[in-house]
Amino acid sequence: MISFIRFSILFIVLVLLQVLALDNISFYGYATPYLYIYFIIKLPIGINRYFLTLLGFILGLTIDMFCNTPGIAAAATTCVAFFRRPVQGLFFQQEDFDSYIPSVSAFGGNFIKYAVVYVFIHHAILLSVESFSYFNITNLLLKILTSTVLTSLLIFAIDCFSSNKKKV
Amino acid sequence: MRNLIAFLIKNGAWFFFILLELVCFYLIFQFNSYQHSLYLNSSNEIAGRVYSVSGNVQSYFGLRRENQQLWAQNAELQQRVWYLQELMNTVTNDSINTNNAFIGDSAAYGKYNFIIARVIGNSVTKANNFITINKGTKAGIEAEMGVISEQGVVGIVREVSSNFAVIQPILNSKSFISCKIKNSNTPGTLIWDGVDYKYAELEGFPRHEKFAIGDSIITSGFSNIFPEGIFVGTVKDSEKESDDNFLTLKVTLGTDFATLSNVIVISNNQRKERIELEKKLEGKPKK
Numbered sequence: 001m002i003s004f005i006r007f008s009i010l011f012i013v014l015v016l017l018q019v020l021a022l023d024n025i026s027f028y029g030y031a032t033p034y035l036y037i038y039f040i041i042k043l044p045i046g047i048n049r050y051f052l053t054l055l056g057f058i059l060g061l062t063i064d065m066f067c068n069t070p071g072i073a074a075a076a077t078t079c080v081a082f083f084r085r086p087v088q089g090l091f092f093q094q095e096d097f098d099s100y101i102p103s104v105s106a107f108g109g110n111f112i113k114y115a116v117v118y119v120f121i122h123h124a125i126l127l128s129v130e131s132f133s134y135f136n137i138t139n140l141l142l143k144i145l146t147s148t149v150l151t152s153l154l155i156f157a158i159d160c161f162s163s164n165k166k167k168v
Numbered sequence: 169m170r171n172l173i174a175f176l177i178k179n180g181a182w183f184f185f186i187l188l189e190l191v192c193f194y195l196i197f198q199f200n201s202y203q204h205s206l207y208l209n210s211s212n213e214i215a216g217r218v219y220s221v222s223g224n225v226q227s228y229f230g231l232r233r234e235n236q237q238l239w240a241q242n243a244e245l246q247q248r249v250w251y252l253q254e255l256m257n258t259v260t261n262d263s264i265n266t267n268n269a270f271i272g273d274s275a276a277y278g279k280y281n282f283i284i285a286r287v288i289g290n291s292v293t294k295a296n297n298f299i300t301i302n303k304g305t306k307a308g309i310e311a312e313m314g315v316i317s318e319q320g321v322v323g324i325v326r327e328v329s330s331n332f333a334v335i336q337p338i339l340n341s342k343s344f345i346s347c348k349i350k351n352s353n354t355p356g357t358l359i360w361d362g363v364d365y366k367y368a369e370l371e372g373f374p375r376h377e378k379f380a381i382g383d384s385i386i387t388s389g390f391s392n393i394f395p396e397g398i399f400v401g402t403v404k405d406s407e408k409e410s411d412d413n414f415l416t417l418k419v420t421l422g423t424d425f426a427t428l429s430n431v432i433v434i435s436n437n438q439r440k441e442r443i444e445l446e447k448k449l450e451g452k453p454k455k
Contacts, residue, residue: 019289020222026293029364049181057188064195066215067291068298068334071195078192082185129196130295131362139363 007043011059014039019066030139031146036063037122038155040081041115044100049085056081069130076126080118087118104159115155120148216288216332219300223288230429241318280395283307283433285333292339292365292425299335301431304328314393314434320422321345321400322431324393333433339365339425346391347400350384352377358385358400358419365425367404370417379403385419392439 018036026032040056059081060074067073080087088102091114096107104111123144131140176183285307289300303309305328315322315335323337324345336343338360345358347370354377356370370385383403389396405418 016218019218023291023293029293032293050184053181053185053188057192060192065212066218066289067294068300069294069296070198071192075189075192075196078185078188082181132295136362 003044007039010042011039015059015062015066018063023067027146027150030143031150032143033150033154034119034123034126034147035151035154035158037077037080037119037151038158040077040084041118041155042101042103043084045088045097045102046100049082052084053078053082072129073126075129076122079125080122083121084118087121088114090114091117103162104156111159112156115159116148116152119151119155120144123147123151212329213331216300216302216329219289220302220332223286223302227286227429230427233427234429237318281308281435281437283309283435285309285431285433287428287431288332290425290428295362296341297337297339297365297425298326299323299337299428299431301333301335301433302331303433304331304333306330308435309333309433310435312393312439313436314395315431316394316398316434317423317428317431319399319424321387321394321398322423322425322428325433335431337425338368338421338423345394345400346388347385348388349373349377349379349403350386352379355388355390356417366421368401368419368421370403370419371409371414373406373415373417375413375415379406379417381405385417392436392442394434395436 014036018034022033022035036059039059040052043052043055056077056079057074060077063073063077064070088097091110092107093110096102096110099106102111102114107114127140127144127147131143283303285301285303287299288302289298291297291299299315299322309325309328311325311328313325315325315337321338323335323340323343325333326336327334338345338358340360341362343358343360346355347358348355354374356373358368358370360368373379381403385400385403387394387396387398387400399422401419401421403417404420406415407418409416
């Protein structure tokens with residue numbers, strides 16, 4: 001129950017942060033952080049796959065509603081939510097699957113690899129679908145790479161910050 | 169049969185996933201068609217409220233700059249009033265001229281109404297950007313109205329709810345605005361290439377037509393959305409199109425979309441009349 005409330009708050013905070021602040025950021029016209037994907041990254045490891053996919057869909061749809069991009073964020077977020085388990089399988093050790101919530105403090109390097117690859121997949125789908133109307137491959141690749149770096153940095157900053165607080 | 173059910177159960181997650189993705193892509197393509205009644209955009213009440221609260225807070229940060237702009241605009245308008253007054257004084261000396269000079273003008277400007285609104289949601293980083301404003305049908309805004317700012321053209325109203333409206337700015341792949349170079353009557357279409365929010369492109373400009381770098385681009389007034397002569401931007405550069413007879417002009421947009429805070433919605437009283445007239449013509453069978 002407590003974790004349910006915690007994740008609901010995380011959901012609302014991430015959506016508001018995204019639509020009110022982060023969406024307006026664009027470093028040199030390329031890098032925009034899409035931090036809301038952090039919600040999917042942090043969901044408990046043993047979560048039901050149907051529920052996880054549905055949560056991804058709802059999260060994407062909420063972002064879409066605010067950003068006037070119907071379906072685009074939803075398509076990307078649903079896809080990464082569905083393929084979360086296989087991506088985790090690539091990087092996590094056997095014993096990692098016993099813990100509850102993925103974090104830097106518990107998994108170290110494995111979490112970093114998992115998060116970067118995960119963010120990259122999400123951004124690649126999101127920005128490719130978005131750029132249907134103006135296809136410019138160099139511009140698209142630059143956007144995907146710079147945005148991935150920016151989002152990943154933000155995720156590590158927040159994750160380290162929140163896990164340090166727990167230890168104290 | 170049992171095998172089929174077992175197969176469905178085993179791969180249920182996949183089917184669920186594909187179903188949701190289909191919904192997403194339905195939404196994406198649905199939005200591409202021009203007339204859509206989907207309520208999934210920021211003119212709905214929830215998104216509108218959130219944006220209007222954040223817009224209220226943000227509007228305080230820009231007050232100083234806004235004030236300076238108002239002063240500048242005020243000065244310019246004052247100047248124009250003086251100029252017009254002087255003009256009127258000279259014209260009233262000759263009563264016949266007065267009548268001729270004003271009959272045309274007042275008819276042209278009387279058909280437009282202006283509604284001032286505040287920007288509460290905005291983006292410049294996406295391939296298809298939209299702007300949300302804090303007024304809707306209650307203030308008399310309807311879809312397909314033109315939107316300008318004190319710096320130049322902004323875009324066209326796309327969706328309206330009772331208290332909010334969504335504008336499709338020039339910075340959108342679906343925006344085509346008919347423009348021309350000041351002092352010339354050749355129209356071209358203004359589009360955005362999706363890269364930088366400061367520049368757009370004027371396509372289909374005939375090569376033989378004269379222009380200079382720094383010339384003003386204004387609306388052509390051929391569509392019934394914008395009146396003629398509203399500032400759009402200035403020419404920055406030109407390049408050849410694949411067809412040798414036409415040029416593409418790079419245009420520095422007059423409106424700074426990143427810091428846009430107030431807009432003016434133009435409602436055209438005669439628009440309905442014009443559309444009905446044009447429809448009549450389309451309905452008639454060609455002989």
